[in-house]
Amino acid sequence: MKDVSGLMVPEFQDVVDAHERIKPHIHRTPVLTSEYMNQLSGAELFFKCENFQKAGAFKVRGACNAVFGLSDEDARRGVATHSSGNHALSLSYAAGRRGIPCHVVMPRTAPQAKKDAVRGYGGIITECEPSTTSREEVFARVEAETGAEFVHPYNDPRVIAGQGTCSREFMEQVQGLDAVIAPIGGGGMISGTCLTLSNIAPHVEIYAAEPEQADDAYRSFKAGHIIADDAPNTVADGLKVPLKDLTWHFVSNHVTDILTASEQEIIDAMKLTWARMKIVMEPSCAVPLAVILKNPEVFRGKRVGVIVTGGNVDLDKLPWMKG
Template sequence: MSDPQVPPTYDDVLAAHARIQPYIHRTPILTCATLDRMSGAELLFKCENFQKGGAFKARGATNAVFSLDDATAAKGVATHSSGNHGTALAYAAGRRGIPCEVVMPRTSPQAKKDAVRGYGATVIECEPSTSSREAVFAEVVARSGADFVHPFNDARVIAGQATCAKELFEDAGPLDAVIAPIGGGGLVSGSCLTLSTLSPTTRIYAAEPANADDAHRSLKAGHIITDDAPQTIADGLKVSMKELTWHFVSRHVADILLVSEEEIVAAMMLIWKRMKIVMEPSSAVPLAAVLKNHDLFAGQRVGVLITGGNVDLDRLPWTSA
């Protein structure tokens, strides 16, 4: 893959999967009879909360890091991230033995900051807005000369994220629909790339907080609409799409479904209670959308991408005042 700004192909996905397999988990697909009854659908949960670094982001970050030639890698990698991509890049850089710097909003969950540092990377804090994040990051790259691995607007990252849907299709069989949360759109874009190749009849949906609905508005308007600092409990979904992810979302996503903050918390609690697994608020957004849009999914086999499990246990949404 020569240019990170050129949309990846399915050949890039195949190469990425071969490249990253020594460093990632092939995560399980879990089911829940209670959630099937509630939704009227057969739900197959691809559990990336069990992934290295606690989120699907390990796939794209690892592909990017191990795609670098030795001379470039020696200067290290850098990124900006609300947490999961930063953790993933720190993990991948650690596996390759190269430096990593991550610009993170000061409001990111402490658990995510600790995870980045735990993998040996350096955290540089910024204000919780896209403009602050990008300004601070520009200073970091100018100083270090590190390779910028964008959280989602990077062909290497999208090709890596696409391996998640590839595994889901291989392990679950035919699916009527797949739904994933959307922020910047890296995972959704990867899912579009994989499924448009392997299963073009599978409908692809994205789910988004109503409080951070820029992707929904973008799809309706036919062009990218951005929000600088939306407020939602789903902290991983506060960023807006860019050109590479819009390329896939605009062509392949059937709809972007919105859910309220209360619906996100209720879905998160359901998964914790019924499936006995830890997952973060962003991961609950797809289930909330499925339950809210019963008629859209009833009677269908639906792949649901649980994106991560890096939750701050001291700030669970149902225990906060």
């Protein structure tokens, strides 16, 4: 870690250390390709499938790094967080592996599949209203009552270092990438990607993909400072949270561009991936493919790494179902 203008910013050695720490608790996820997707996009696409990760999402990397990096004394008090789903269940998974309690504040509107998964891993849920304000107010109460160690879903150097292990694997699995693209909400995965690639593959362009209806990162990027929406409404439930100071540090310094897609474009890309690649991905993960198909001139002729961030879907409420 290094101090940058009062921020504790993780360094690449923290990613290396995180990878060693979390190896017993994660999968080295596969990279899939699709000739159909290549023809459709005009690019050569490589899909890093974190939907096959433990707990069904990349967030288990950062969660495990935070949990297994705690001293025994700190770990005894347990961990706590607020999350719309994947970080909640990932932290619950990690805490369960270490045998410590995990307290989670989740929006009451979070997908039932994610709530069930959190409880399945032993997490203790307190519900809040679906807004950043409510989430933080309720969490402050839970944190005070439990005394647990706060592990922020994304604005935490331990979490970002853990997420950086995904791109480290990706660079080992696929040679000669021109660009990497991942979804952006709070910016944890993008920050980890920036941290890793800026050190081991600085020539690789980094794109972030965001829903038009939750485009605060896009507007922040264009304005040059953080613009936060309190309660955006999008099918991509994992991308509703705003950037924070630590993730903004990485986004503002290393991201090539942020591109957006409409709700219908996201749903179409998700359905297309299910149909053609036979993999389950959640709506948030479809945003990168949606923006690639929407902006072919940006990606045409390039070797593009696409991070598929998770596969925790409520199968009874797929977004293309009617009624």
